[in-house]
Amino acid sequence: MxxxxxxxxxxxxxxxxxxxxxxxxxxxxxxxxxxxxxxxxxxxxxxxxxxxxxxxxxxxxxxxxxxxxxxxxGGKIAPDIPREDLHARADALDHQIKRLTNLRDMLRHVADCPEKSQLDCPNFQKLMRLAVRHQKISGA
Missing domain, CATH: 1.10.1660.10 (Multidrug-efflux Transporter Regulator; Chain: A; Domain 2)
Structure with missing residues (x-):
């Protein structure tokens, strides 16, 4: 500083x-x-x-x-951030990273799925179910 x-x-x-x-x-x-x-x-x-x-x-x-x-x-130059807040935020980021990694992997699989139609791909159907569940939970 x-x-x-x-x-x-x-x-x-x-x-x-x-x-x-x-x-x-x-x-x-x-x-x-x-x-x-x-x-x-x-x-x-x-x-x-x-x-x-x-x-x-x-x-x-x-x-x-x-x-x-x-x-x-708190108006200070050097903050005194509660360590539990930092741990909680790091945990939330870990959860978000895991969720996004799973979504990325699923999308890559669907993109490369050998089924003639992506609609016939079991993993694509699973992805659709997850999207509907997420929509119900988040209200988005």
Whole structure:
């Protein structure tokens, strides 16, 4: 983390982070980053802003929502994330990976199925039953 007194205006921070200025404004609004003032009409951010934005990106990549990330930060630069939350998220990712791997394997089988019609393929029929079951469970 950068501990010098470097400041970044919102445009610089946008370019550094790859986030649109509107997202940075929203992140400030919900407490994910904090501006330290203005230079003219442009918000200024302190040296910790790029680090905080990297943490937000990591949290989003891990599947946490922005409100979850904001709650985990608790307004601090270095979050104290409950380890049980991290384990729970890792477990959810494991479940999702397993489900997606099974779906990928099933689709590959159906694509290569020797049956004349995919509708005659037992694995395709199984895939259809799973899709219907998933729809009933998720309400999608």
């Amino acid at each position: 950068n501990n010098d007194m470097t400041t970044y205006d919102i445009g610089e921070l946008s370019k550094m982070s790859g986030l649109p200025v509107s997202a940075l404004r929203y992140y400030e609004e919900v407490g994910l980053v904090e501006s330290i003032g203005r230079n003219g009409m442009r918000r200024q951010f302190g040296p910790e802003a790029p680090f905080k934005l990297a943490l937000v990106s990591l949290g989003k990549l891990a599947g946490f929502s922005l409100p979850d990330v904001a709650e985990l930060f």
